Amino acid sequence: MKSRTKVVVIGGGIAGCSTLYHLTQEGWSDVVLVERDELTSGTTWHSAAQVTNFGMNQTMVGLKTHSINLYKELSEDPEYPINYHHADGGIRLANTEEQMMGYRHFASMARGMDVHFEVIDAEECARRHPLISTENLVGGLWDPLDGDIDPAQLCQALARRARNAGAEVYRNTPVTGLTQHKDDTWTVHTVKGDIDCDIVVNACGYRVNEVGAMMGVHHPVMSMEHQYFLTEEIPAIKEAGHRMPLLRCPISDYYSRQEKNGLLVGFYEQGCKTWGMDGIDPKFVNALCPDDLDRVTDVLEGAFARMPALMEVGIHTVVNGPITYTIDGAPLVGPIPGKRNAFCIIGLRAGLGEGGGHGWLLAQQIVHGEACYDTWCLDPRRFTGHANVELTALKAIEDYQNEFRFHFPNEHRPAGRMAKTTPLTPVLAAEGAEFTVVNGWERAEYFKPAKEFHPTHTFGFDEAEPVVAAEVKAVQEGVGLCEVNGFNRFELTGADAHGFLDRMFCGLVTRREGRVGLGYLLNHHGMIKGEATIANIPASDRGGARIWYGSAAASEFHDMDWLTSHLRADEDVQIRSLTNEQTILVLAGPKARDVLSAVSRGDWSKGAFPWLSVRECFVGIAPATVMAVSFSGELAYEIHVPNASLYAAYLALREAGEAHGMRLFGARAVESMRLEKGFHHWKADLITEYDPFETGLNRFVRMDKEFVGKSALVERMAAGQKRKLVCLHVDYADARAHPGASVMVGDKVVGTVTSGAWGHRVAMNLAYAFVDRDVAGTGAQLSIDICGDMAEAEVIAFGPYDPAFEKVRA
Numbered sequence: 003m004k005s006r007t008k009v010v011v012i013g014g015g016i017a018g019c020s021t022l023y024h025l026t027q028e029g030w031s032d033v034v035l036v037e038r039d040e041l042t043s044g045t046t047w048h049s050a051a052q053v054t055n056f057g058m059n060q061t062m063v064g065l066k067t068h069s070i071n072l073y074k075e076l077s078e079d080p081e082y083p084i085n086y087h088h089a090d091g092g093i094r095l096a097n098t099e100e101q102m103m104g105y106r107h108f109a110s111m112a113r114g115m116d117v118h119f120e121v122i123d124a125e126e127c128a129r130r131h132p133l134i135s136t137e138n139l140v141g142g143l144w145d146p147l148d149g150d151i152d153p154a155q156l157c158q159a160l161a162r163r164a165r166n167a168g169a170e171v172y173r174n175t176p177v178t179g180l181t182q183h184k185d186d187t188w189t190v191h192t193v194k195g196d197i198d199c200d201i202v203v204n205a206c207g208y209r210v211n212e213v214g215a216m217m218g219v220h221h222p223v224m225s226m227e228h229q230y231f232l233t234e235e236i237p238a239i240k241e242a243g244h245r246m247p248l249l250r251c252p253i254s255d256y257y258s259r260q261e262k263n264g265l266l267v268g269f270y271e272q273g274c275k276t277w278g279m280d281g282i283d284p285k286f287v288n289a290l291c292p293d294d295l296d297r298v299t300d301v302l303e304g305a306f307a308r309m310p311a312l313m314e315v316g317i318h319t320v321v322n323g324p325i326t327y328t329i330d331g332a333p334l335v336g337p338i339p340g341k342r343n344a345f346c347i348i349g350l351r352a353g354l355g356e357g358g359g360h361g362w363l364l365a366q367q368i369v370h371g372e373a374c375y376d377t378w379c380l381d382p383r384r385f386t387g388h389a390n391v392e393l394t395a396l397k398a399i400e401d402y403q404n405e406f407r408f409h410f411p412n413e414h415r416p417a418g419r420m421a422k423t424t425p426l427t428p429v430l431a432a433e434g435a436e437f438t439v440v441n442g443w444e445r446a447e448y449f450k451p452a453k454e455f456h457p458t459h460t461f462g463f464d465e466a467e468p469v470v471a472a473e474v475k476a477v478q479e480g481v482g483l484c485e486v487n488g489f490n491r492f493e494l495t496g497a498d499a500h501g502f503l504d505r506m507f508c509g510l511v512t513r514r515e516g517r518v519g520l521g522y523l524l525n526h527h528g529m530i531k532g533e534a535t536i537a538n539i540p541a542s543d544r545g546g547a548r549i550w551y552g553s554a555a556a557s558e559f560h561d562m563d564w565l566t567s568h569l570r571a572d573e574d575v576q577i578r579s580l581t582n583e584q585t586i587l588v589l590a591g592p593k594a595r596d597v598l599s600a601v602s603r604g605d606w607s608k609g610a611f612p613w614l615s616v617r618e619c620f621v622g623i624a625p626a627t628v629m630a631v632s633f634s635g636e637l638a639y640e641i642h643v644p645n646a647s648l649y650a651a652y653l654a655l656r657e658a659g660e661a662h663g664m665r666l667f668g669a670r671a672v673e674s675m676r677l678e679k680g681f682h683h684w685k686a687d688l689i690t691e692y693d694p695f696e697t698g699l700n701r702f703v704r705m706d707k708e709f710v711g712k713s714a715l716v717e718r719m720a721a722g723q724k725r726k727l728v729c730l731h732v733d734y735a736d737a738r739a740h741p742g743a744s745v746m747v748g749d750k751v752v753g754t755v756t757s758g759a760w761g762h763r764v765a766m767n768l769a770y771a772f773v774d775r776d777v778a779g780t781g782a783q784l785s786i787d788i789c790g791d792m793a794e795a796e797v798i799a800f801g802p803y804d805p806a807f808e809k810v811r812a
């Protein structure tokens with residue numbers, strides 16, 4: 003066994019084997035995999051191993067395409083061919099028009115990744131899958147490349163290729179401990195000796211937290227028991243003369259695929275069970291949980307009704323094994339928060355279908371610092387702090403119960419709610435707030451007109467849109483108040499703080515006391531990494547001069563890692579997170595100054611406190627830090643208040659607001675208004691796939707200074723831009739353009755939507771999209787595939803509302 007290597011991958015299931023193989027593909031051959039037992043002896047060996055192309059966003063679709071292409075190549079390798087049923091085809095069923103509309107959106111989104119799904123009616127479903135009845139069936143989504151693979155052969159093939167490229171695999175070598183050294187390298191302790199390495203990867207499946215504990219980390223991953231059975235031969239399958247397509251049913255929560263001349267049918271029952279919460283037997287190796295078909299009778303009936311042939315055949319094998327889930331159902335693939343040189347590829351609930359792609363994206367991140375797609379939807383740092391074991395269990399159960407039921411826009415599921423609240427949460431609830439969840443925080447989405455107001459779950463505009471319109475109108479004509487909780491906020495102090503930020507931001511960083519600026523951080527490839535406001539707060543009785551760095555909710559761990567990893571040992575900079583200590587109350591509208599002046603002493607006139615100013619004060623009796631910034635495009639103030647004083651500030655503002663008819667507004671109104679103003683959203687419009695020029699942020703880049711990512715940006719500039727972010731006026735009244743929707747010219751995909759909302763003040767359906775350069779000019783006539791309808795769309799200038807920015811400066 004080697005005593006020193008570059009990377010140690012811990013775990014030899016699909017996650018570990020794929021990572022090892024792809025590290026060699028990225029050019030790193032001095033890499034090692036250690037497995038406590040035999041390869042695939044965790045979950046992988048007994049997987050149903052279906053391999054679909056379907057995903058909820060383009061990153062997921064892209065990584066699944068990678069799996070499919072890789073598996074096909076492996077299956078055709080003459081030296082070590084493996085069994086892969088490629089392109090049997092698969093159907094996701096639907097029994098409502100709303101589900102069909104959703105499928106049309108996912109087809110539009112996948113088209114941008116050159117993946118071609120079909121939305122078919124019930125008769126066509128039955129024609130393609132002769133075993134199914136069309137009762138209570140509206141139709142389905144056809145995935146032409148759906149199939150299944152032999153999981154053990156797949157892992158062996160990947161390990162074999164990795165070994166051929168120089169990697170080593172040590173079986174029967176449990177990892178027993180991990181030590182990180184001062185220089186951020188690691189020693190991996192195993193029963194067979196120690197291995198020193200630069201980087202460790204946790205790929206330990208359901209034992210993820212045994213290894214997590216060795217580095218003092220708890221990963222929000224939970225195992226669930228999951229069952230399928232295999233039937234005896236079904237004569238109709240033999241007679242069909244072709245392989246049966248795969249089925250996935252969101253109506254009765256089961257899936258099926260052909261296995262020999264019978265079927266494999268798996269279930270996602272409502273009475274599901276977590277597994278291993280109080281520890282896992284060390285001898286649970288190549289093992290299964292006891293059969294428990296009684297638990298799945300509710301969903302079994304649905305499967306029998308859809309495929310009556312199932313009632314005629316016997317069951318010859320039942321498989322019940324642990325499968326892992328995270329809080330939002332997507333895996334955790336990337337850097338481990340708060341750790342250096344440590345990565346994970348865990349929480350895979352569809353690891354056979356996705357594993358090829360996840361290993362690919364992880365290897366790219368390890369070797370190059372970033373992958374070819376923006377991987378935020380997989381980033382382990384997307385949950386900050388609240389992701390404990392109990393919450394993870396509740397969300398895992400909910401996700402399991404809804405396995406094939408995709409989230410509709412504005413659908414916020416009930417499990418594990420109230421994970422993060424402020425003193426205002428019950429107050430806003432009493433005011434009728436409908437809450438959405440942002441990184442665990444309960445955030446008011448809008449205020450319901452009646453207690454029993456439950457808009458339809460749909461991809462179209464729902465019944466809440468007029469409510470949102472009324473909130474926008476109140477802000478535009480008078481004044482509104484909105485709580486923005488969970489907003490990320492770091493306090494930076496120290497003599498070198500400005501110099502440090504100047505190196506991190508690609509634009510000018512304001513040093514003037516009492517002023518606020520906006521800036522962008524690039525990664526080492528010159529692409530957009532982050533966006534933050536910088537507020538220079540003068541010294542006061544609350545502390546010395548300090549900088550507040552404010553960025554999107556959920557960015558806390560991500561931005562902290564990025565900033566601290568660039569701090570030089572000799573730099574005098576301290577960074578402290580205030581994210582959970584402070585909340586923002588946004589006061590917006592032409593009467594905002596009147597309300598603020600009524601509750602806070604001092605001169606709030608335009609001359610004394612202009613746009614982009616920051617000042618400490620009191621709002622009523624609550625200490626506050628006020629910034630004159632606006633995301634809505636109206637005159638507005640962000641009032642930052644410590645949570646202990648939040649209710650006091652709220653009461654004072656409500657009382658003062660009465661004279662001006664102040665109204666509460668929520669996140670949906672904000673979303674509509676920010677699109678009208680041309681403002682961006684981190685991880686929607688600001689992603690690592692584009693540089694600041696492609697994103698239209700030219701005025702925030704200063705090429706006459708040094709900054710992280712500059713040399714790569716210079717190279718990109720020389721190569722020329724690929725795509726450009728544009729604003730589109732969409733001629734369509736039934737639905738917004740959903741993120742991911744394809745932008746077209748004729749039959750050709752020329753771009754992808756990143757954001758969309760109805761702009762109530764400009765009476766326009768608005769969208770942002772990255773489109774090919776040659777169609778990015780103002781006035782270009784494009785179309786957007788909105789849930790199967792081709793909507794005409796014209797490129798317009800960003801920010802059609804108050805383009806001269808007179809209102810925010812009023």
Ligand SMILES: Cc1cc2nc3c(=O)[nH]c(=O)nc-3n(C[C@H](O)[C@H](O)[C@H](O)COP(=O)(O)OP(=O)(O)OC[C@H]3O[C@@H](n4cnc5c(N)ncnc54)[C@H](O)[C@@H]3O)c2cc1C
Nearest residue numbers: 013015017038044045046049051052177207352353354355
């Ligand atoms: C019944 C069932 C059906 C499924 N069907 C499908 C499907 O149709 N399609 C699909 O895509 N997915 C399916 N899945 C999910 C899929 O099987 C898993 O996502 C996948 O196998 C997870 O692989 P992994 O490598 O993350 O974990 P594992 O396969 O569990 O591998 C983890 C490895 O880490 C090793 N390890 C743990 N601790 C240590 C240590 N201390 N030192 C060294 N090694 C260690 C373990 O021994 C193990 O080999 C199914 C799962 C189940 C249970």
